[in-house]
Amino acid sequence: MCGLAGLLRPHADLDREHLLAIAASMGEAIRHRGPDDDGVWTDAAAGIALAHRRLSILDLSPLGHQPMASADERYVIAYNGEVYNFAELRDELLELGHAFRGHSDTEVLLAAIVQWGVRDAIARCNGMFAIALWDTREQALWLVRDRVGKKPLYYGWAGDTLVFGSELKALWRHPQFDNGVDRNALALLLRYDYVPSPYAIHVDTFKLMPGALLRLDAATVARGAAAHDPARDQQRYWHAGERMAAAIERPFEGDLDAAESRLDDLLRDAVGLRMVADVPVGVFLSGGTDSSVVTALMQALSPTPVQSFTIGFEGSHHDEAPLALQVARHLGTTHTELYVSGADALAVVPRLPAMFDEPFADASQVPTALVCKLARGLVTVALSGDGGDELFFGYKRYERALRNLKLLQRVPAPMRRWLARHSLQSVARGRGEASRAGGFAAFAAEMGARGIGDVYRNRIVRWRFPEAAVPGAVLPPTLYDQAEPLQGLGTPADAMMLADYSVYLPDDLLCKVDRASMAVGLEARAPLLDTHIAEFAWSLPLAYKRGDGGSKHLLKRVLKRYLPDAMVDRGKRGFGAPVSQWLRGDLRDWADALLDRQRLRDEGYFDADLVHGLWRAFLDGEKRWHTHLWNVLMFQAWHEHWRGQRDAAGEAIGLSSSGEGGL
Missing domain, CATH: 3.60.20.10 (Aminohydrolase, N-terminal nucleophile (Ntn) domain)
Incomplete structure (x- = not known):
């Protein structure tokens, strides 16, 4: 690397x-x-x-x-x-x-x-x-x-x-x-x-x-x-879309047992290839399905205990470290865990703009940075479980989007058009973000959806109308803006997974792991993203992924070859960060400075009244705005860092950015 x-x-x-x-x-x-x-x-x-x-x-x-x-x-x-x-x-x-x-x-x-x-x-x-x-x-x-x-x-x-x-x-x-x-x-x-x-x-x-x-x-x-x-x-x-379409048109014809055996073989090959190195190799282990299956295959292929790494959070109900420890003990890995306090996590925040030299606001970047630093103390390469959710129907939001699509299809077309117009009028009055707060506004905003692409986009976006917050911006299109990302092929579930695989996976998840790992000189490898596994997953019927036991049905069947059922059939806790708590507590002064109304006006990137108004509403008790505010804060912190870097470079060549010059 x-x-x-x-x-x-x-x-x-x-x-x-x-x-x-x-x-x-x-x-x-x-x-x-x-x-x-x-x-x-x-x-x-x-x-x-x-x-x-x-x-x-x-x-x-x-x-x-x-x-x-x-x-x-x-x-x-x-x-x-x-x-x-x-x-x-x-x-x-x-x-x-x-x-x-x-x-x-x-x-x-x-x-x-x-x-x-x-x-x-x-x-x-x-x-x-x-x-x-x-x-x-x-x-x-x-x-x-x-x-x-x-x-x-x-x-x-x-x-x-x-x-x-x-x-x-x-x-x-x-x-x-x-x-x-x-x-x-x-x-x-x-x-x-x-x-x-x-x-x-x-x-x-x-x-x-x-x-x-x-x-x-x-x-x-x-x-x-x-x-x-x-x-x-x-x-x-x-091209992922073309390859998925080809796989759908040539579906896997075996039964569930045959699919399980085939996936196990593919996983063994993918993990084995990624264990080849002339330096120590380990694995990130959260205790969830994806990282557990990678760890299990690594240990099955290794003649000695593999090194596994987990970050735990003191006093957090999202802590997965105990689950990871159970998996590690059963598999016989050499396990290293580190429990960190809120202060330890917050100490990472000032370093984020330098680590992510393009503004990036997935708050799980903080625990990712911590686990990468932990692993680098003992290994130079670490395998991860990235890709399982996007390939095997792993996100709960997929279920919610499918539910909303069914509800949408039951509403008579005249009523949908009326509600959609009501939603657009709300946007025109500057209340477009109100749909994020639930209730009638959220229901009306859903009515304008043309297909599964629009329904799913409403599940994943932060600011629904960010142009209102960034004067002069014109929102460029992405795959998420297509009504039917898979052009009507396959199922709506396939279309959502394609959109995530093509956009969210590379530009959020993989970006996060790349910057956090490379910041400490650690190479991260993702066996589940092997092309052969992806194209096999795309050839499977949805029932093999979304079985009676919930999401990632086939992947869990493979994992049960290596772990007891009780360690496999348990809910997903996620790998996040308590941003709302941070902004009301230790990060409040930092956020106050970056979101100061006059500062926002002087810098000129945001509608100062809109952004500062959300900050005040959040501090007054409205709970849903922390995600909107976090990505503004990540830009503000990045911009401050970039301006400092630019000033230093300008001084080296006799220039100055004191006049902002296009910034």
Whole structure:
């Protein structure tokens, strides 16, 4: 696991030393992602520079150093991630005449690209990765991201230069990166708690979509951000919606017993591949179904006790540590748990803007950061249970959305239209967020739904109408805005799981784990997100997932091969944080300062009266506004951090941001 950064200028007007200095600074900004080694490669005549930070996992020798050139010297790569099937690819390439100096997956990936070309080689890779690849023959840069979006990759324009990197921190280091806040992206943050791909918080800046690749050369860079359309220019080599549709049209034909055996085999393969490392490997264990099944398979495949890690919360009714301890004892893992107080958790909050260098408001980032720090004390790689909910019908909100869809379909069409108009009038009067408080307003807002996509979106959004809070914003579309995300194929449940798999999973859950783990130099791997498991899950009938025992029926059947029924059939407690309690208690002064009405007016991003009014209503006892306020606070804290970083960079090159200059 590593970090990458770089730049491509449309004109070869900088000497090698200048390019090296900029790229090295961009790489240094993300040294936490790769504390073991660093490297920079440039070609001044082409205006290209690649930087790399290495966290050594496979081939700890210098033979794994990056940026790395292919044997024929056509390609140079800076690569973040793991290709889990590299041994299989290596054997195939050896038969085709390739030779290898070391045993890193980077060298295998380069040989695969030489042999099959970029697109076909990537299609053969089973793994998590973000790649920057320079083709010296065609003078072209390829940016590539793994199928599900496990590893991040940002890119954008700093003046006339293309800049890219694993985190925005790297882009900030370029002396011309003075890109302000994109108000449309800010509105997305208020709606979802994160900024969905391909959007990013800065103007002229983007995320590469999961399963996408992007080819850029001097001519495309010279045309600038205004000519770039990520929906057109990012090419998908793998598309979750298309793959789910294909799986639905070719459904699994076996019975439930056959499906259980098949899933067990797939899980064993996926877990086994992700246990391969030249460093210690452990597992996050919460005691829930997903992490328990990963831990059980790890222990079944390991000749020695595996290291498992759990965070417990003092005085919390959401504490899962006792459940995790029961699972660990039954499986025989070497278990480490750490109980933290509210003060311990709150100490993480000031560090969040630096850890998540794009504003991010999923409050479970706090316990995630704590468990990653705990694990890093003993291992360098940790497996997680991410993906089980999105693939096996794991969220309670799925049931609620299906219930609401049935109710909606029972209301006569004329009544639905009247209620929908009433809801729109409420929005026009500035009371659109009242639908979050329940009652008639919530019922009326539901009536405008065109299909399961709209019904489900109403279950997951924070601000229903964030444009009202961000003057001048126009809300960009996401998959959640489609009435039928699966275009009518499959069931409404399939459509909801596709939307979460395509948006919520990469841009919230995987982003959270990536930043929290890489902040401490820990690699996190997610076996349930193996492509073979995903496509198998999509081929299953809903009854195999939503059985008599509730959600994740098939996954629980597999888990019962390793754990007693009583440890499997228990409710989900979640992995959250008591935000409302924090804002009324220890974080009140911090929040008061960030939500000060005059400060909000001076900064100009939010409707100060609306946001400050919600803060006062919350303090006066209205309970439902803490989630609305938390994502505003996360932006405010991030903006303060970003402004400080920008001022420091400006001083280094003789500039100042005292006039805000687009921010």
